[in-house]
Amino acid sequence: MDHDQKQDQHHNLHHEHGSPAGHHGGGASWTMAVRATLHCLTGCAIGEILGMAVGTALGWGNVPTMVAAIVLAFLFGYSLTLFGVRRAGLDLRAAVKVALAADTVSIAVMELVDNGIVALTPGAMEAQLSDGLFWATLLGGFVVAFLITTPVNKWMIGRGKGHAVAHAGHA
Incomplete structure (x- = not known):
């Protein structure tokens, strides 16, 4: 497959799940917002879990563990x-x-919500990798972050910002 075919395939793949703002009526579909958020969540979850697991396993304090998790979430996102x-x-x-x-706004909102939940859940920051509380809080934070970030992404995509920029970048 040559370069132009790859570009067309990637462009068409993105347009199968909704059209970016300004293309067909100016709005963003919920499907597109959900997919953009899931894309963001995937990178954030990889980095967040890795950072929390490494910090917890190495006995780092709460602040260095959260910093590592946030940095890795942005990196993977x-x-x-x-x-x-x-x-x-x-x-x-x-x-x-x-x-x-x-991705900046989407990742930032997701990290703020997820880390806020972890920080505010009693005992979560002291939980070990083998504790159910560690995993329940982390995964619960992802669910809440997804629910809050999806409308943010929908709003941004509808205005040609956020994930819509990725569509424009390869259109």
Whole structure:
């Protein structure tokens, strides 16, 4: 498959799940918002779980563990978008700009909600990897973060921001 075919395939794949703002009536579908949020959640969850697990396993304090989890969540969240838009043919500089524009608000909201839940749940920060509370709080935080971030993403996509930038970057 040549470069143009890859770009068309990637572009068509994204348009199968909704159209970005400004293309067909200016709104964003809930399906598109859910998929954008799931995309973001995947990267955030990988980084968050890795950071929390490493910090907890190594006996780090609460602050260094949360910092590691947040940094890794942003790193993995951006990486998923970066790899996608690079595959679509964008050069590295343009791909980094798209990833930053597409994911920053979504990841920030998700991390704020998820880490807030972990921090405010009694005993969660002291829980060990073998404790059900550790995993229940972390996974529950992801669910709540998803529910709060999805309408944020819908609003942003409907205005041509957030994940809509990723669509424009490879259109």
